[in-house]
Amino acid sequence: MAKKSGRGSNRATPSSYDFGGSWSPSEIELTRRTARKARNRKSALIAVLSSFLVLGTLGLVLVTSPGWETLRNTFFKWAYGVEILPKILLGFTTNATLTVIAGTSVALIGLAIALLRTSRSPALTPFRLLATVYVDVFRGIPMLLVILLVGFGVPALEIKGLTNNVLILGTLAVIITYSAYVAEVIRSGILTVHPSQRAAARSLGLSNFQTLRHVVLPQALKRVTPPLLNDLVALIKDTGLVSILGVTDAVRAAQIQTAKTFNYTPYVMAAIIFLLVTIPLTRWTDRMLRNSYERENAVGQA
Amino acid sequence: MSHPVLQLDKVRKSFGSEVVLEDISFTVLEHKATVFIGASGSGKSTLLRCINLLDQIDDGQILLDGADISAVDISPDQVREKLGMVFQSFNLFPHMTVLENVILAPTKVQKVAKDKAIDEALELLKKFGLNEKADQYPDRLSGGQQQRVAIIRSLARHPRLLLLDEITSALDPVLVNEVLSTVRDLKSEGMTMVLATHEMGFAKQVADELCYLHQGRILESGEPKKILESPKKSQTREFLRRLHQAGRL
């Protein structure tokens, strides 16, 4: 994995393209380069033209359609949107906090469950069984149901000392569900580390735990970082589901505004706020995924 | 006087109903090298893995410096601290630089101070002409360089005994020599070794004792020259004849 090159950076890397002597491209290479440049210019031109044509037509159809005025007034009333924006932003801080708290807990719990499920220690057998059941169950239930069950079900128990705070209960439900997803992702990462890596570590005298800590986990986590980031994006969105419990997050704040005016612009505003966070994260994940794919392939050819 | 570093006595190993090693007995004296040759599937790797306690034997005994390491109350981690093992497929850790690969066991297992471990590692790398590569990741090295790093990694812990499993068979013919000469250097420095190899020329040079393994049994063993030039058993002759045909002798 060609990442940063440790101490003293690349002092060992020879300037690999310097073959000494003064090379200048041959006639045939120059022709090739000119041809390549011309081809690239043509591709770019075609891309721009077709984009204008397609998007322009779509826009025109939309704007000239008979319902456009109503549509704009119901969903895209910008002045109104800006007016209620602070309320929705305030609601979004709940989503953000929830993401941070749930995200951290999920990472830790998911990792613990993944380790438990991949361990072979006989003493842990009952826990391994429980973990398997847990993962199977919570990966198979819609999260909305878990939120309803925990958010409304736990207070119904009327147990003293247990919180009735819907925000805490909602967060708990999110953590329970996502830990099951994330555990599976991490576990699959651990399983993809080749057994020979383990054998090499053990033959060096590393203990089981040291092998896990220094050899298996670093490689596994690196491999599952892109899918985990995907889960993070999903988590950010899904924090909106706790609004069903009455938690005033961005979704609920928008709902309250919409209920007052019967105008749907607050929903659109909330959507835009979510997009502003999730789209950069998605792009970044995409790039990481592409990079790691290219790296693995480069290793294959080495 | 050399004394025995490794002794195997009637070792047997099976996977399910398939017996892979049977009645394996031999002794490796200090500073000596014992080389195993034999067809693919004859049990060479399994034998080395058993010595390293990566696989559990079914019967017999393995003694390391006179101590029974096949006893149930022995801690494999402590045994492996005395053994170096190099695999056919290098198995360097891809997420660590060459230097990090080499110092991992000394710092984590033997708890050597990091500075000291680094100094020693750099010295070893330098000795084998790899100090330039200390900060590179394994995927930037040639196969031969990777395998030499793997050897150095196992040397950094000052093992009593080095186990080398077909360490050149994943390499281009051109790269084989640099790895073999590394092993020859170690031999001349007095390292005790057990090797499995398909390189007969090398086996002849480095072996003090050569064992021909056939379907899990040592069919013939002794001085390498004798076995390679005038094998007694028909199976050994057949094996050598096939190697000869394949141009590997």
Ligand SMILES: Nc1ncnc2c1ncn2[C@@H]1O[C@H](COP(=O)(O)OP(=O)(O)OP(=O)(O)O)[C@@H](O)[C@H]1O
């Ligand atoms: N973990 C295992 N489970 C079941 N059978 C195994 C296992 N490991 C090895 N074997 C079997 O043991 C036999 C010996 O394998 P081994 O890898 O020791 O041969 P080898 O002499 O090293 O061969 P090669 O020269 O191809 O490396 C083979 O028939 C193999 O199928």
Ligand SMILES: [Mg+2]
């Ligand atoms: Mg083998």
